[in-house]
Amino acid sequence: MGRPRTPLLDRRRIGAAALRLADENGALTIPALARALGVAPSALYHHVSGRDEIISLMREELVLTTGAGQGAHVWSQPWEQALDSWARSYLSAFAAHPGAVPLLATAPLAEPFMHAMYERAAELLLTAGFAEDQVMPLINALENFILGSALDLVAPPVMVSAVARETAPHLSAVLDHTPADRSRATNAFDVGLRALLTGFRDLLRG
Amino acid sequence: MGRPRTPLLDRRRIGAAALRLADENGALTIPALARALGVAPSALYHHVSGRDEIISLMREELVLTTGAGQGAHVWSQPWEQALDSWARSYLSAFAAHPGAVPLLATAPLAEPFMHAMYERAAELLLTAGFAEDQVMPLINALENFILGSALDLVAPPVMVSAVARETAPHLSAVLDHTPADRSRATNAFDVGLRALLTGFRDLLRG
Numbered sequence: 001m002g003r004p005r006t007p008l009l010d011r012r013r014i015g016a017a018a019l020r021l022a023d024e025n026g027a028l029t030i031p032a033l034a035r036a037l038g039v040a041p042s043a044l045y046h047h048v049s050g051r052d053e054i055i056s057l058m059r060e061e062l063v064l065t066t067g068a069g070q071g072a073h074v075w076s077q078p079w080e081q082a083l084d085s086w087a088r089s090y091l092s093a094f095a096a097h098p099g100a101v102p103l104l105a106t107a108p109l110a111e112p113f114m115h116a117m118y119e120r121a122a123e124l125l126l127t128a129g130f131a132e133d134q135v136m137p138l139i140n141a142l143e144n145f146i147l148g149s150a151l152d153l154v155a156p157p158v159m160v161s162a163v164a165r166e167t168a169p170h171l172s173a174v175l176d177h178t179p180a181d182r183s184r185a186t187n188a189f190d191v192g193l194r195a196l197l198t199g200f201r202d203l204l205r206g
Numbered sequence: 207m208g209r210p211r212t213p214l215l216d217r218r219r220i221g222a223a224a225l226r227l228a229d230e231n232g233a234l235t236i237p238a239l240a241r242a243l244g245v246a247p248s249a250l251y252h253h254v255s256g257r258d259e260i261i262s263l264m265r266e267e268l269v270l271t272t273g274a275g276q277g278a279h280v281w282s283q284p285w286e287q288a289l290d291s292w293a294r295s296y297l298s299a300f301a302a303h304p305g306a307v308p309l310l311a312t313a314p315l316a317e318p319f320m321h322a323m324y325e326r327a328a329e330l331l332l333t334a335g336f337a338e339d340q341v342m343p344l345i346n347a348l349e350n351f352i353l354g355s356a357l358d359l360v361a362p363p364v365m366v367s368a369v370a371r372e373t374a375p376h377l378s379a380v381l382d383h384t385p386a387d388r389s390r391a392t393n394a395f396d397v398g399l400r401a402l403l404t405g406f407r408d409l410l411r412g
Contacts, residue, residue, distance in 0.1 A: 026232030026308060102232060102308055105354070106361040110368040115377060118366060122376035133383035140365075140391070141351070141398025144358050148311070148350030155312040159346075160324060162316040170328035171321060177339035185346070192347025195405020202404045203397075 009039060011047055012064075015057030022058065023099035030054075055107040058100065059114060068093035075120040079128040080197050086121070087146055087193055094150035105147050129204050138200055145196060149189045157181045215245060217253055218270075221263030228264065229305035236260075261313040264306065265320060274299035281326040285334040286403050292327070293352055293399055300356035311353050335410050344406055351402060355395045363387045 017036050022028045030051065034041040048054055062068060068089045075082050094101055109115070118139070125135045152159075158180050165172040178184055223242050228234045236257065240247040254260050268274060274295045281288050300307055315321070324345070331341045358365075364386050371378040384390055 026305075098308065098312075099232075102304065102357055105357040106304075108362050108365055108367045112370075112373075115366070115369050115374050119374040119377040122374075122380045126376055126380070131383075132380050134397070135380040136366075136384040136390070137394040137397040138401075140358060140394030141355075141401065144354030144394065144398060145347070145351040145402075146354065147357060148352065148354035149347075151308055151311040151353060152346060152350050156314050159314055160321070160342075161314045163321050164318075167318075168321050168325040168328075170332055171325040174328045174332070174338050174341040177337075178342040184342070188343040188346030188350065191340070191343040191409075192350060192402065192405075195344075195347065195402050195409070196351075196398065197405070198408045199401025199404035203401070 009037060009043060009047055011057055012061070013037070014044065014047055014054065015061035018054050019058045019061050019097055019100055022103050023097040026099045026102065028054070028103060052107070052110070055103065056111045059104065059109075059111055062093050062097065062100075062104070063113065066093035066096065075124055079124050080201065082121075082124055083142060083197060083200075084193065087142060090143070090146050091150055091153070091189060094147060095153040098150055098154040101147055101150055105143075130200075134203060138203075142196060145192055149185070149192065152185045152188060153182070155185065157184055159184070215243060215249060215253055217263055218267065219243070220250065220253060220260065221267035224260050225264045225267050225303055225306055228309050229303040232305045232308065234260070234309060258313070258316070261309065262317045265310065265315075265317055268299050268303065268306075268310070269319065272299035272302065281330055285330050286407065288327075288330055289348060289403060289406075290399065293348060296349070296352050297356055297359070297395060300353060301359040304357055304360040307353055307356055311349075336406075340409060344409075348402060351398055355391070355398065358391045358394060359388070361391065363390055365390070 014033070014037065018028055018033055021033055021036050025032070028051075030041050030044060033054065034044050037044070048057065066089065071089075074085045074089070077085065094104075109118075121139055122135050125138065126132065130138065160171070160175060163172055163175060179187065220239070220243065224234055224239055227239055227242050231238070234257075236247050236250060239260065240250050243250070254263065272295065277295075280291045280295070283291065300310075315324075327345055328341050331344065332338065336344065366377070366381060369378055369381060385393065
């Protein structure tokens with residue numbers, strides 16, 4: 001018989017299953033992950049040291065399947081275009097796994113491949129003239145906007161519904177000018193991203 | 207004996223329990239909510255018509271316990287201060303229940319008290335000179351930033367950790383200037399909020 005050509009468990013499979021599970025349930029536990037993979041929890045520990053490493057594998061899977069923010073071409077652009085491209089690729093990646101957003105957003109980033117991405121961002125923003133104490137708040141703020149926007153992208157196209165025109169005339173008027181499809185959320189992302197970048201540029205002048 | 211002074215179940219109790227449950231589990235099911243309240247699922251249906259109404263009660267509970275965005279004083283200020291106050295109260299409300307953020311962010315807003323809040327925001331922004339098709343994207347973008355920031359507020363103070371100075375010198379330099387406590391996340395919120403408002407003001411001139 002020999003060994004199976006594909007090992008039953010490998011780190012890539014663990015990351016993919018964990019991402020799927022967190023996306024579906026909004027949570028991740030080792031027993032649930034073992035069940036989803038059809039193995040005993042102890043088998044998981046032959047491959048990973050624990051929960052933190054599983055979350056790293058989820059991030060790796062997200063980056064491998066979406067290429068989010070990793071391309072050298074992203075960071076070779078002027079800073080505003082670079083942040084714009086990065087934000088858009090990051091948004092697609094998270095919008096593909098919205099249930100995993102809270103977990104990924106709150107687990108420390110210790111992965112060298114994530115550090116490499118932040119290193120490029122930090123170098124670009126320092127070179128652009130931002131102060132050392134401005135760079136991380138600026139990156140964090142942009143990330144927070146992207147995470148919230150990813151949740152909005154999977155929300156219903158019509159989020160404010162059943163509005164009474166008599167009691168809410170201004171709201172009704174602006175809703176008449178709001179698309180009732182996915183472009184509601186993409187418009188909001190575009191408007192917010194442009195506003196953030198304008199505000200960041202303003203910091204450089206200040 | 208007579209009737210118990212406090213009814214076993216009322217809408218306020220249902221909303222509070224649902225909010226707690228969603229916050230803890232990142233998810234909400236009717237059976238789990240009934241279990242948490244110590245009643246049969248059928249008893250719940252004497253008070254609410256279903257899941258959507260439960261989510262409305264969660265929003266109501268959030269507003270009742272935090273006052274988020276409801277005060278008339280918020281909306282009587284000039285638009286930039288009003289959005290600033292609103293964003294800060296909204297952030298505190300969501301940061302108190304981060305696990306419920308994905309659920310609340312993706313359930314349609316059909317509640318009259320939420321419509322009353324959006325009506326005030328829409329009136330203020332239209333009066334300030336924003337176009338009818340700019341108002342909802344702008345409000346949505348701000349909300350998305352707040353939702354992401356609420357998740358960031360409950361993330362560990364040090365989010366980027368174990369960075370190697372040799373391979374990531376720029377990242378290390380900016381991390382040296384990043385606080386290692388809760389002010390990391392509040393700084394990011396302040397920087398992002400200011401940038402967004404600057405960008406919105408720029409739209410008025412455009």
